[in-house]
Amino acid sequence: MKHMTKRKREIIAGYLFLAPNFLGFLLFSFLPVLASVGISLTDWNISGQFHPVGLENYRYMFAGDPKFYTILGNTLYFTLLYVPIVLIASLGLALLVNRGYRTVIVFRFMYFLPVVTSAVAASMVFQWIYNQEFGLLNYLLGILGVPKVAWLTDLRIVMFSVVFVNIWKNAGKLMVIYLAGLQGIPGYLYEAAEIDGANAAQKFFSITVPMISPTTFFILITSVIDSFQVFEIVFTLTGGGPLDATRTLVTYIYDMSFTRFRMGYACALAIVLFIIIFVFTVFQFRLQKKWVQADV
């Protein structure tokens, strides 16, 4: 090793440090992605042979599968409801606990509690809270004189119930990220605005909102990705029912692959899901220039 040049040693060290992670990454992340594309072009059903079928799975998805558009619609509907509300809710939480008092730590902890709970445990509690006859929610509403609502069985309402649990579960995580962003805003901006006589609303909209726009952008991107991939809460809370009203793409993929064993079709669904997420993400990066403050 001694007579090797410094440059050469650095290159070798670079590859060696990277190797354990990179090899695992290639084998367990990158290779499976390529394989998925391959399997999506076959009619493989786990036990039989691979028969190449060309784009038949994709044709069936768009032109034959009676459920596909419902499920795609559900996924978009979920995203449309979830993303804006969770953004506002998590920013609201962050603003609420972005203070210097000691007691605030306790509140931060309480807001973060849902994040650390497993989806299975959370769903169990909510199944009960939502229970039409004996649930807590209908009990509380009953006190106010509201008639009983079928939170998990009414086709028009169930999606809202699912969205709410997801917001409840994730808002605390995004709150922590927003807190990091809020703490990066220099205090003198607010002081200067106060001298100019700005009120709280003016300060919020002309300082806070633009200054945290990079954080908002990050949260928007990751929340859209997460909501397109929503699985655990749906799977454990409603299982996709009633009558497919809450079935989303990923629960459908799970169903196709591990209960109906239509692996080829399931892979095709997964690839389409990826393309949708990719297009949305690129689109958001394009739009970013219009509203994200550069150079903050």
Next chain:
Amino acid sequence: MLVNKRIQSGIKNTVVYVLMIAVALVMILPFLWMVSTSFKEMGQVLIFPPEWIPKPFVIHNYSEAWELAKFNLFFRNSAIVTLLTTAGQLVTCSLAAFAFARLEFPGRDQIFLIYLATMMIPTQVTLIPLYLLMKQFGWIDTFSGLIVPGIFSAYGTFMLRQFFIGIPKSLDESAVIDGCGYIRIYWQILLPLSKAALATQAVFCFMWQWNNLLWPLVMTNTDSHRTLTVGMQLFKGQYSIAWNLLMAGSVISVIPILILYIFLQKYFVEGIAMTGMKD
């Protein structure tokens, strides 16, 4: 004027507190409900209006749930999978992050881009081929199958790289002059300075693995390697009306993560703040 201002800020503080408490109630009500129910007798559970303080107050739900849901086994399995995956991730990700942040070698930036790109791909895309790969390896329903694919995280590498970049390079340059090798720079300079980032990474990974449902659900087909989340999901199916037992099980499953969070919380918030989103 001054008194007026004081009253004003007093009112403002009160409003903020009332708001914080109201939100906290919504956030923790499900927990209180869960905890309260876990101490109730079966007959008490469905009483209307609901009672928040169980009468009688019983603790046998916990031992019963522990037995019925085979928590001995599932708890141990979850602990093994979560701890080993977290440890593995810290090792491989910090090594790779060191290479990405500190060393120059051909292809580095291209490889990093591939890492970033795969973060965008839904895990479901890789789920099926990964399952097949595990079948090839003979790893279905084994700890290897549950642990090994999880220890090479692009997300973790990305986060640690961002943190390493933030540590002044002059520190390791002076070490190089002193004749330190790369291993010592990594081990004696960067890692000790990155406790916050490593703790954050550990909490994230632990939380994710402990609560992960999809992969263990797919990978296990007997109880011998099932994790707590899968066990709970099955238990839920079998005892769907025994709410008191289900809630006791839920409480048990949440406790380890709560403890970890409380211990690491000061690192945790700092770690996220340091990695920042502005980079």
